[in-house]
Structures are given as C-alpha cells and as structure tokens.
Amino acid sequence: MKMYTPCIVRLRAVTLRIAVCARRLSRRTAKIVRMFPDFFPRRCMLCREAFDAGREAVCPDCFRRIEEQIRAMPVVCPSCLRPRTLFADGICPDCQGNASELIAAHSLAQYAEPLSQLIHALKYGGVPLLASDLGELLALGSQGLAGEYLVTWVPLSFRRWLRRGYNQAELLARAYARHTGRETAALLFKTRHNRKQATLHSRERRENARGVYGLLSPDAARGKRVLLVDDVLTTGATSLACAEALLAGEAKEVCILTLCCG
Numbered sequence: 001m002k003m004y005t006p007c008i009v010r011l012r013a014v015t016l017r018i019a020v021c022a023r024r025l026s027r028r029t030a031k032i033v034r035m036f037p038d039f040f041p042r043r044c045m046l047c048r049e050a051f052d053a054g055r056e057a058v059c060p061d062c063f064r065r066i067e068e069q070i071r072a073m074p075v076v077c078p079s080c081l082r083p084r085t086l087f088a089d090g091i092c093p094d095c096q097g098n099a100s101e102l103i104a105a106h107s108l109a110q111y112a113e114p115l116s117q118l119i120h121a122l123k124y125g126g127v128p129l130l131a132s133d134l135g136e137l138l139a140l141g142s143q144g145l146a147g148e149y150l151v152t153w154v155p156l157s158f159r160r161w162l163r164r165g166y167n168q169a170e171l172l173a174r175a176y177a178r179h180t181g182r183e184t185a186a187l188l189f190k191t192r193h194n195r196k197q198a199t200l201h202s203r204e205r206r207e208n209a210r211g212v213y214g215l216l217s218p219d220a221a222r223g224k225r226v227l228l229v230d231d232v233l234t235t236g237a238t239s240l241a242c243a244e245a246l247l248a249g250e251a252k253e254v255c256i257l258t259l260c261c262g
Helices: 005-035 062-074 115-124 130-141 158-164 169-179 201-209 238-249
Strands: 103-110 150-153 188-190 213-215 224-235 253-260
Touching: 062 103, 062 115, 062 130, 103 130, 103 238, 115 130, 115 169, 115 224, 115 253, 130 169, 130 253, 150 169, 169 224, 188 238, 201 238, 213 238, 224 238, 238 253
Parallel strands: 103 253, 150 224, 224 253
Antiparallel strands: 188 213
16 A cells, blocks of 8 residues: 555546646636627526626525515524524534533525525536625625634645535635625645545444544634635535534634535
C-alpha cells in the first residue's frame, strides 16, 4: 500500500486541479452568457419566463411569491414536527436532548415546494447560480437575527465536493454574507467521509455525524459568535455535530441558520 501512496496523492492533486479548472470555466461561461442577454435571455427556474436582471435564477414575481409563502407557512421543529413561531423555531428543547444551551437553530420555512425545488437544483442539479438568490432570501427572512456574527458553513467531504464541484452550503453562506455585510470564514472540515444523511433514519444520522467534523484551526472560533449556514435542517444531526465542534473550540455561541426544516 505504501508503494501506491505517492501515486494516489498525485492523482488526487491532478483531479482537484481539473475540478477547479472546470469550475472556473463554468463561471466564465456564465459571465459571457450574461454579457449577451438578447441572445441568451435569463429564464426563471420556476416559471420558465424570461427576465432581464436583478437576480440570477429566479424572476422577481416568483421571488416575491416565495417571500409571501415563507411569511404564511408555519415553521415546525424538524424532529418532532411541533409548530414553532419564526425565530423561536429550530430544534425544540425536548428534541435537543443534551445539546448545549449555547446552540440556537432557525429556519425560514418548511421543506416544501417551491423552495424544495430550488434547493434540490442547487444541491444536485448543478445550478450554483441559485445560491445568490437563495442567499438573498435567507438574508431578507432572517432580519430578526441581530448582533455581530462570523458566518461559516457545514463542510463537504473532498469526495462529495469533487463530485458536485462546489459546496452549496458555502455558496449560500457567502451569498447571505454579501447581503448582510457580515464576515465569512471557513472554520470546519470533515475528518472523514461518511454515509449520506438523506439515506438514514434519525438515530442513524446522529451516529453517522458523530466525530465527523473538526476545526481547521484550534483558535478559529475562540470567543466568537458563529452563524452556521446550511440549506436544510432535518433531524439536526449534522448541524448539531458542527455546532458542538465549534463550541469545543471555545466559540461563544453558535446559531444554526437554514432555508428550510422538516
């Protein structure tokens, strides 16, 4: 096995360079397309109607409808599905169990269409431009979060990042930070590749996420109020594992912020 280790390392480095080049090419292609709107009109991901400008993938009318839906849709605890009010939501105390009181969790809406459709396209459909619109939506819907926060995100394993080409949580966090003027920093990494959470039950998810996340630097979160961004909060196993890693690094407080829960 030792004989093949240098080859594996070189292959991984070459593969990473190819992935980075592909991402740059995709971004440049998108910029070229935006330079010629008459030839390549933007079409809304939801209604498929052409629109001029303002956002990347969702037209103003559909964006406004999503905002109205979020305000009208009651948020529930993603674990026990009890109704909770906006910004008094997240994982309820009964379901948090032994989770620290320094961890709060907030979601804008339940996981339902059309938000679920957009999140799926961002996550699995190879449409990273959606992160800009969803980040704006996250910023508009989370104005109740006052105070100074350092924004970070739930990390991906190298294998999943390579397959997807980007981390949707990072894109979402950076877009949110642009709209709110908050600072961003990569604080966490995955210590190992684990099974996909979407295929597991609640108890299996908690076990699967245990010990998977670590800090990039021992002092990265010390004394800071951290805002941890992700797309969806289901049982909270992944987000809580990340939050616990941040608190172990002496973060002052961790707030989990997601678009959807449930």
